[in-house]
Amino acid sequence: MTDLAPAQHRHSRLLGVGSYLPANRVTNHDLAERVDTSHDWIVQRTGIEARHVAADGEFTSDLATHAANSALKAASVKAADIDLIVLATATPDFTFPATATQVQANLGIKAGYAFDVQAVCSGFVYALTTADAHLRAGLAKRALVIGAETFSRILDWSDRTTCVLFGDGAGAVVLEAAHGPPSKDQPGILVSSLRSDGTHREKLYVDGGPSTTQTAGHLRMQGREVFKHAVSMITDVIEDVFAQSGENGDTIDWFVPHQANRRIIDASAQKLGIDPAKVVTTVDQHGNTSAASIPLAFAQAVGDGRIKPGHLVLFEAMGGGFTSGASLVRL
Ligand code: ACO
Secondary structure (H helix, E strand, O other): OOOOOOHHHEEEEEEEEEEEOOOEEEEHHHHHOOOOOOHHHHHHHHOOOEEEEOOOOOOHHHHHHHHHHHHHHHHOOOHHHOOEEEEEOOOOOOOOOOHHHHHHHHOOOOOOEEEEEOOHHHHHHHHHHHHHHHHHOOOOOEEEEEEEEEHHHHOOOOOHHHHOOEOEEEEEEEEEEEEOOOOOOOOEEEEEEEEEOHHHHHHEEEOOOOOOOOOOOOEEEOHHHHHHHHHHHHHHHHHHHHHHHOOOOOOOOEEEEOOOOHHHHHHHHHHOOOOHHHEOOOHHHHOEOHHHHHHHHHHHHHHOOOOOOOOEEEEEEEEOOOEEEEEEEEO
16 A cells, blocks of 8 residues: 555545444433433434433543444454544544544554544544545545544433433444545445535534533534424435435445434435335434444444445435535445
8 A cells, every 4th residue: 555546546445344332221211210201202203212321431532442443353454554533523522632632542553643523413424524535635544434422421411302312322434545536336435425504503502612611511402493404404415426426216225324313314215215125223222323323323234234345335414513414335
């Protein structure tokens, strides 16, 4: 990998995926003892049955490190061979330094560089696209792309309209730069599309931060408003990657969407003409883990043998910002 051709003649290949969930599993019934809610209400509105919550003293970087180690193992790549870490999170360990640099230290990596990406629930697709661009530009050769969150730390546990929706977890993939441009039938990231629209800030945000309140703040959401925009933003960005690639709902093998809400996932797949049998869904067991949700779902479907080498996989996300993104990847 020392004599790569010019940037336009590279692409990124996805070598392996891994994930990690904290041990503490919290069911809807557990939550119903804490706030005025019910298992049936949560399942009917969201499809969520349980989520995992990080232990005291277990940080986003810890979850990310576990997921990274599992991805490295799956990819048969040593930590020492990684020269780029892009970590998507909205719940960093500290305001700075970047949580990615803590993961770099945890993994004993001395080479290359590491930084965080903040696009909330779209974070994994943003991080994947960013790492792909860095590899194609020749800035690095092998990347860890991680989505890791401890959303339990920014929830208002007295607000039943939000606290039932989210969970903690992490997922990671290993990418490697390879010769030649992306090619339809060869393994690699084929196309990606990213969008944001900052005018929707008040619909989904955290009411704190270093520059405003000097506190971490709590998640605030107008659920109905988010729901109203979600399906059209998701389908717009996917239609863009379909148009760029010539693929469509019939030609993809798997749809691995951000896991926010079962109803949003089903409505998006239906609008795009994607067979429900191709949709990977983990929101029932994980809740919404923001930037971690896609690699968590992807790891599950690779691990149980559904997603195989050669398959064409569509990732999609939408979240606070409003941000959205989609990537098409041939394994
Ligand atoms: N348990 C019981 N009742 C509840 C709960 C709860 N946990 N939360 C709200 N309610 C009540 C409300 O108070 C309201 O009662 P009222 O009619 O007496 O006023 C009633 O249920 C209906 O509330 P709505 O907010 O209108 O319920 P809705 O059907 O819209 O479902 C939900 C709410 C699940 C949040 C939905 O709007 C949604 O999924 N929105 C998308 C939000 C999302 O997924 N965000 C994730 C981040 S963004 C992303 O990842 C894409």
